[in-house]
Amino acid sequence: MEALSVNAIPEGKQWQYEPKWDGFRCLAFRDGSTIELQSKSEQPLARYFPDLVKALSELEARRFVLDGEIAIPEGRDFSFDALLQRIHPAASRVKRLATQTPAILVVFDLLAAEDGRSLLSLPLSERRIRLERFAAEFFDKAGSVRLSPATSRFADAKKWLAQSAATLDGIIAKRRDLDYRSGARDGMQKVKNFRSADCVVGGFRYGKGTKMVGSLLLGLYDADGLLQHVGFTSSIAATDRPALTKKLEKLIAPPGFTGSAPGGPSRWNQGKENIWHPLKPALIVEVCYDHVTGYRFRHGTKLLRWRPDKAPAQCKLDQLAQKQSNLLRLLR
Secondary structure, three states: OOOOEEEOOOOOOOEEEEOOOOOOEEOOOOOOEEEEEEEEEOOHHHHHHHHHHHHHOOOOOOOOHHHHEOOOEEEEEHHHHHHHHHHHOOOOHHHHHHHOOOOOOEEEEEEEEEOEEEEOOOHHHHHHHHHHHHHHHHHOOOOOOOEEOEOOOHHHHHHHHHHHHHHOOOOEEOOOOOOOOOOOOEEEEEEOOOOEEEEEEEEEEEOOOOOOOOOOOOOEEEEOOOOOEEEOOOOOOOHHHHHHHHOOOOEEEEOOOOOOOOOOOOOOOOOOOOOEHHHHHHHHOEEEOOOOOOOEEEEOEEEEEEEOOOOOHHOEEHOOOOOOOHHHHHOO
């Protein structure tokens, strides 16, 4: 199932609310001794998470299909960086990381029961009851396969959404009266909290095949006064691009970033032009972002406004400091 992005948590008795975990979406299949993990894009994941394969093989249930999220605990929260480290071609490295940073599977749906019967046609309200029974019988509460909490109380959903300032990714609302609709978005909605930061424009890239600005490269100053690259924004109105391009070109001057800098061509997009142009630290923008990993914006940001009233030195990295939470307690 897919989720439709919305701006507010839907209300009503027909909705079930769940935390939106910050990890890799995963379907876990077991048929006797055969266990498979599949990503949202239908790619195999088992070789990257041998620890989860082992945990699933130790469950007494011999047949099932689970829908959930792979996450890696770090302290009281989760680390997406640690997840990314697992997607590595070297089996020896994956094996070492599986021991050093073991993963968990947070389960939020049961698609086939231990008797092998498909539950896809059942409404979520019935599947949830079956999942809770399944978890009570087969899951170890402190183990690697955990039950994701769910509630029908709107107040609980708002409380969870407030925690998404840490590594909780938001809230998922699901229609309790609908069956499992693979690929559809009519039965599931997602809501995220967004925050903003004032950033220095430390560089830019031209758009593909044009001489107009395509994206702005964003930086923030650390405690040592170094301008660290933290992400980008490409949400620039087409009508603004010609004038903005001329303005940026007049400011081109190295080094742009004095700490970490944007990389070159992406290893995921071989041959892709990825040249960037450094700028004098003179322009400030406020951007809206949804998530931070290791003091970097996980995704592209939305340009909210220019801040000529701000001095570059006021744009500090500590804007991205995340509040500590205890997300793991939700799984207990």
